[in-house]
Amino acid sequence: MPATEDFARNLRTMHVVSAASAFALLATTLWMMQADYADEWRGIQRVAYEAQAQQIDDDLLKLDTQEFADKEKDLEQQVKAAKEAVAARQAEVDPASKEVDHLDGEFQRLSRELKFQNAKRDKVRADYDLKVRDGLTSKKELEPYREIFDAEQGKATEMDLKLQDLQLKFDTAKAKLADLTKPRDEALAAKKKYETELVRLEKAKEKIAPDPRTQTGVAFKRWLMQLPIIEGFNGPLKLNQIWLPDLTVTLGMKEAARYDRCITCHLNIDRVNTGNVPAYTHDDHGISMSNADEYLHGKTVTTADGIRVEKTSRVRSDGSIVGYAHPFSTHPNPDLYLTAPSPHPMQKFGCTSCHDGQGSGTSFHNASHAPDSPDIGADWHKKYGYSYNHFWEYPMFPKRLREATCLKCHHNVVELGVNPKFGASAPKLFKGYELIRQYGCFGCHEINGFNAGKAIGPDMRLEPQTPEEAERIAADPSSVAGTMRKVGPGLRHFAAKTTRGWAENWVEEPQRFRPETRMPQFFNLTNQKDSHAKDLQPVEIAGIVEFLFSKSEKETLDHWAEGYVPDAERGKVLFSQRGCLACHAHGDFPGAKADFGPNLTNAHQKISSMEWLYSWVREPTRHSARTRMPNLYLEPEKVGDAMVDPAADIAAFLLSNRDADGKLVPDADGKPVRDTVGPDKFKQIEWKKEALDELSRLYLSKVLTNAKVDETLKSQAYPDKEAASIRSVAIKPDEIELIEGPITDKTLLRYIGRRSISRYGCYGCHDIPGFEKARPIGTALQDWGRKDPTKLALEHIEEFLHHHGEPDVDGKPNPQSTAQRAQAAYRNGLNGNFTSEEQRDRETAAAYFFDQLNSHGRAGFLWQKLRDPRSYDYKKIETKNYDERLRMPKFPFSESDIEAIANFVLGLVAEPPAEKFVYRPQGAAKARIDGEKLLAKYNCTGCHMVELPEITGLPEDLTPYELAKSDIPESLDLLLKLKPPRDARTKLKLPSGETAISFHGMLVKPPDPEDDPEDQSSFYDLWETISLGEKDKFMIPPNRIEVKVKKLLSKTDGRGGAFAEWLVDDSMKGGGGTKVERSVAREMAPPTLYQEGLKVQTPWLFAFLQNPDRLRYTTVLRMPQFNMTSDEAGKLANYFAAVDGAAYPYQEVPQREPEYLSAKAENHPHYLSDAWKVVTMGPPTGFCAGCHAVGGRPFVAGDPTKVTRGPDLDRVTNRLRPDWLQLWLFNPKLITPYTRMPQNFANDKHVFPELFGGNARDQAVASRDALMNYLRILEKEGKATAAAPADSAGAAGGKQ
C-alpha cells in the first residue's frame, strides 16, 4: 500500500494520458494494417477483376441477341414438346423407370456385398499365406486353411456371376427407358450444348464478380474475404508468383532462385482466346489505372431528366475498340511468349529473365520499371511515384533496349533476325550484331563466347592469326578457335597497290576519299584539335605509312599477254556482267547498290599499278590470304577469233581517268583513257622534325632512362644491352625498329609508325606484317553488359555535352548542345509537340541516352562513346601525356545504328542461365543458323535470291489448276509431295473488304505506266503451290497471276539476288550488247536458289561450293570460287537441305538399287538400255541430246535462236535428287517458270512410239532412271556416237 495518499501526479490525468496513449497505439496499429492493406497491387487487382468482368459482360452481350434468344426459345419449346410427348406415354415410362430404379438398387447392393466378400476372401488367403510362412508345410496342416479359402472364393465367384447377370438386366431396362424418354433427353442435350458458352461465361463471371442480387451467398463470401485481416486467409486478391529455382538471378555474386511476382499486377498477361489471340489486346491508350474508373463505373452527369451515370464508350470515333494498357493487357506476342505452346512458356521462363527488373517487387517502384524516355519517366513519377532505383542491379530494360536480354540464351543471334517461324523477333539486336560483324569491333574488343570451355554468350573473335596459335587451340580440348576474319584488307603487300601520298591521306580521314567507307576515322577528332596534336599527328600518320611501305612484302604480279591491248569499254561490260556489282558499287552503274565491298568509282585514284589490279582480280588470295573476295575465273578466253582477257579489261576500266564527279574523261576519240597520275596526285603529308623528336623521346622514355634517350638519339644507335634483350625475347617490342643500323629520321619515323599501329590497334582489322601475335587493344566486351557503372570513365562528359556534342551543321559548330537537344526532346515529349513518330523516336532516344549518361548508366556511356569516342577526353588532354589520349576511332554510325549496337553490347552479360534454357539448336535448326552466318559472310545473297518476293493482294483470276491433256497425271502428285501446298489466305483485307491472299512469285511484267491507272496491273509467275482453303484445289506454278495495282497490298523484294535482278533489267535494256527478253535475261543471271535443297544432292553441292566448275552455259558469269574452308562448304551445303526439310548430308537414290532395277526389268527387259535410248537418242526423234551434252557426245552449237546449250547431263547423276529430277522431266515449268527447257514428255504426244509403248510417263521415268544410273549404263552401253545436228533438234519448243 502507498505510504502516503499523495501521488506525485494526478491519477485521473494519468488515466486519461494512459487511455490516450493506448488509443494512439491502437490507431497506429490500425494504420499499420491499413498501410499494408493499401499496397498498390490490391487496387490494381481489384480493377483488373472488374475489367475482366466487363470483358465477360461484353462477351455475354454478344450472345444477347434476338437470334440467340429466339434459338434458345425454340430449343426451350422443343424441350417442352418432347417432355409432353414423353408424358403422354407416362403409363409405359413409369414402370420402366421403376424397374430401372429397382435394378439399380439391387445392383448397388450386390456390388457392395461382392466387395465385402472379396475382402473376406483376401483375408483368408493372407491367413493361408501366413501359415506357410510359419512353417506349416504338410498338406494336412494346411488343408483346413485352404478349405476356408476355397469356400470364400466360391462365394465370391458365385456373387460375381450374379452381378453380371444383374448388369445385363439393368442395361436392358435402362435401354428400354432411354428409348421411351429419348425425345426429351435429346432436346435437353441440344439445349445444353447451345448454351455451353453462355454457361461458361456466367460461371467465369460468378467467380470474379458475383451479382449480389442473384448470387448473394457467393457475393457475400467474396466481399467478406476481401476485408482486411480476413483476406489473409486465402482471400481472392493475392500475390501471384512464379518460382524459378533453375533460372537463377545473380545477387551479390550468389545465384538465387528467381521469384517473379509481376503477374500479381499484370494479371491478364497470359490470357489468350482460341487461336492464341490476346484476350486483352494491348493498347497504349486503352484502359489503364488512371482511366479505368471512367470505363468501368462511368461518371455521374446531370441531365434534363435527372442524374445519370454515363460510362465512357469503349468504341472510339473511328470504330476501333479501346483495348487495355498496362498492367491489364495481354502480352502482344503470345505465339512467341508466355503461352504453353510457345517457345517461352511463362511458367518456365518467368518475366524478369527476359525483361529484367526486380521480380520480387510488388510495387511500381520496386519492380524497377524503366521508362523509354525521360518524359515518360516524369509522367510515371507523377502518376505512380516512379523514380529510378539506383541500387537494383538489373533494372528493366526500356522498350528501346529490351531485345538485349535475348542474348543470354540466344548465343547464335542469327535465329533472332532470320527465322522461318517467327520472323525477325529481335530485329534491333540482330542489326547490332550485323553491324559489329561488318565493322569488325571484335578486332579490338574481344567478344569471347567461352569461359573455360563453357559457352557464356555470342562468340565473336578473330580466327587464329598464326599456324602455331591454330595448332595450340586445336590441341586444347577446352578452347575453341575464333572464326571471324579481320574486316579490313590485308596490308602485307600494301606497297604494290598505292602510293604513300594516297595512303597518308586515307589514314588521316578515310571518308574524305570514300564517304561510304566503313573504315573509322582515327585523326582530326575532338581530342586532336589542339596545336600539340596538330604537330604530332602528321608524324604518326607519316610513320604508319612509312612502316607499312617499308615492311610491305614483295608480291609477284601478273601481266596480261604481250601485245594485248586492254579495252576499258569492254571492261565496263565485263565489270557489270561478271558479278563485280554483286559486292561493289560503281558510279557508272547507279542502279547497283551493293556495299559488301568498297565502292570502286574512285579506284583509279587509289591504285597505282594496273598490274597489281590485274593480279588482284585474277587471284585475290595471292595478295591477301584471308580476303573474302572470291576468284571469279577471269581467265583469258577466246571470243570469236580474238582473245579476250577480262581481268585486264576490267582493270583498264577501273583505272580510267575520271573527273571529280566520277564521270569518265575520254580521249579525243571518245575512248576511256588510263588515269596516268592516279594516286600520285595525293601529296605526302608534311611533318616537323621537332615533332618527330618529341614523339620519339616520349615513346623512348617509356623504355629507357632520359639520359639513355639523349645518348641514343645523339649517337644514332640503340644501347647495346637493351638491343640484345630485345633480340632475345619472343614477342618483340616496337623498339625492334631501332636496333639495326643507325637511327635516322626514317627509322625513327618507322618506329613511330609501329608504335602508332600498336597504339591505335590497326592490326585489329588489317593483316600487318610484324603484328601477327598482337592482342586486341580494347576492353573485352563479353561481360560489358554487367560492367560496374562506377568503373566507367565518364570524365567530363556531362560538361562536354552541356556545351557541345552535336555534329557540325554545314561545317559550322552546332549552336545546340546535346543537353539542350535532350531538354527540348524532354519538353516536347511532355507536351506532345513532336511533328512525327520518327522524330519522336529519334529525339526521345537522344534524351533517354543523355539522361542515362547523367545517371552514369552503361547505355548512356556506350551511346556517347560510339557517337564521339574522343569526347571523353574533353578538358582532359591538357593534363595527360600525348600517348595517354583516348584512341578509339570514330565510326560512321547513325544514332539508330548505335541504339542497335547498344542492344547487343548491353546483352553481353556472360551470365548464361542453366543449360536447359540456353538455345542450343540441333539438326536442321543448327544447320540453318550455321548457313545463315555463311550466307552473310560470303555475301551469297548478293547474287542469288534465296527467298522469293511475297506478293499480297487479290489476283484477278483464282481458278484452281485443272489437269491438262498434256500433263502427266503423276506430275501433280509429285509436285504436291515436293512442295506441299500452303494456305494462301491472309488475315488482311483489301479496302473493298475482300480477303487478300499472298503468294511467292516473280515479277514477269511490271505495270505499264501508259495504262489507265484503274487498269494498271502487274504479272507474276507463281513459284509455289498454294491452296485457297478448298480441299484438292490448288494453284501451281507456272500460273501467271495478274494483280491489279489497286488490289495489291504489299510486295516484298524477296531475299537476296539484288545483283541478279539488276543484271536482268540491264540485259533487257541491252547492257550486254543486245536486248533480250526477261526469261532469257533471267537465264543469263545467277539462278534463284529457291528450294535448292529439294533439288541438289548435298554431297555434290559441298564439292561444288569448294570448286565450282562451269555448270550453265546460259549465264554470263560463273560461280566464283570462294575462299572458304571445307567445313564451311559442308555447312552451307547442309543449310540448303535443312531450309527445305530435305534429307542431308546423304541422300538415298533408290533408283540405283538392285531391287528397283530388277523390278523394272521384270516388266521390261533391257529396261536401262531402253531408258538410255530415250536420253541419248539424237534428233530428229530424240531431244535431250539437242541441247545437252550427253552420253559422251559433246554439245554441237546450232542455230542460237532455237537452241540453247543446257548443262551437261553427266553431272545429273550426282547433282540432282531423283524426285526433283522426275518432276523436272515431267514438266520443268512446274519448278522454274522461266526456264526455256520445254515439257518434252507430254501425255498426249508419243515421242518415241517404239519405246515403252509410247507412254510419255514411262519414258520420263525411264529417263530419270537412266540419268541416275548414268555411269553404270555408260560403262555398259559405251559412248553415244551419233552427232546431233543441233539446229534441227526437237527441243526448245521446236516441236511444240
Add this chain to the structure above:
Amino acid sequence: MTPHPDLTSEVIRGIGWLYLILFAMNVFWTFQIGRRGASLTIIGAWATYATMLGLVGVAHVTGGAEPARFLIRMPAGFKALVDAGAKPELYFTLSIGLFILVIRLRETLVKPTVAWIILNGMVLFMALSMTDYDFRQIVGKPDNVPIVSMLFIVAFFTWLYFKRAVDNDQRIAAGRPLFEQEDNEKVLVWPDLVYSEMICMVVLTAVLVAWGIVLQAPLEEPASAVRTPNPSKAPWYFLGLQEMLVYYDPWMAGVVLPSMILVGLMALPYIDFNKKGNGYYTFNERKFSILTFMFGFLPLWIGLIILGTFLRGPNWNFFGIYEFWDVHKLEVLNNVNLSEMVWVDGFKQPLPVAAAGAEWHWQAYYILKRESVGLILVAIYLGVLPMVMAFTIFRSFFMRMGFIRYMVFANLVLFMACLPIKMLLRWALNLKYIVAIPEWFFNI
C-alpha cells in the same frame, strides 16, 4: 532530366512546414514571456519575428511553383565558405573550441532566452541549408534522421544538465540549499513510476510504428562480398569508432581503444574519490571528472559521429556539408612513419633492414632497432609520463588515490588523450604510425 535539382516544389513546401512549426513555437514562446511579464518591446520583437516566420512559412507552402526562381535559400557565398573550411582538423578544432566555449559561457547559455535563440538559430540553419541539394541528400537520408534528432537531443540534455548544475552551483555559493534538497518530494513506485513508464513504453511503441510507416527504410543494393558500398559506413553509433580507424591501426582503433572505453567506464566508480556531487547536479564541485567525461563524450564521441555521418563521403574523404559527394575527389594522403622520420630524415640513412634470409632473431633485432624511437616514446608515454604527472599536475590525485588506483586512472586518461594526440600528429607532421611493425601486425 536534371539529376541534381537544386530545389523542387516539394522541397520548398517541406521547408515551409518547418518554418510554420517554428512559427508556432515562437508564438507560444511570445505568450510565455508575455505571461512572465517581459517588457512590451521584447514581446513586440518576438511577435514581429514570429510573424515573419509565419509569412516566410506561408510563402514557402504556397509559392514553390517555380523552384528555379525561389529566393529564400542559403547564400552561395556562405556555402562556399563552409565547404572551403571543410577539413577534419578545422572541424575538430572548432568542436573543441565550442566545447570550451560552452563550459565558459555556461551561465549565459542556461538562460531561457539565450537557449531559445540558439534553438531558433539551429532550426533556421537547418531550414536554410535544406535548400541545398547536397545537404538534403545527406541529412534527408532516412537512416540519418535519428542522427539529426540526436543533435537536438544531445544539445537539450547538455543544456538541461548545465541549467541544473549552474543553479546548484549558485545555490552553494550563496549558501542556499540545493535544488534537489528543496524540492525533496519522494514519489511512489506505484503509480508514479511504473505507470509513467508503461505510458512511455506505449507511446514510444506507437511512435516507432508510425515512424516505420512514414519513413521507409531505403532499399539499397544486394549485399556483395566483392563490392562494398562507397563509402561503407558503420551503424551510426559506431561512426566515432570508425573515425578512429583513420588515425590508428584496426587493432588499436577496433580492439584496444574500445576495450579501454568499456573498461574505463566500468572502473569509474572505483577511481572516483570525490564524494561531492552525489545525488545532485553540480559542475564546480566535480570539475575534473565532469570535464573529462564531457570531453570524451561530446567532442570525441558525438562529435566524431557527426563527422562520420555528415562529413565523410566516398573514399572516406572529407566533404563540406554543401559539397557534392563526388567519388572522383582526391585528397593527398601521403603519411610517413616515425621510423622513417628518424632514420631517413634525421640520420639521413636508410631504414635498418636485416640481410635477406637472416634468422628470425636478427630480423627481430633490426625491426626493433628500426622502431626503437617509437617504442621508446610509447614506453615513456605509458610508463614514465604517469609518474611525471603524479609529481606535477596530478600530485594531489596521486596522494589520495594510492599507486595502483592512480596508475589505472592515469593510463585511462592517457589512452583517451592518445586520440587527439595522434590526430594532431597526423595533421601537423603527416605521421602515419609511431611504431610501425607490419611484419608483426603491430602498429601504433
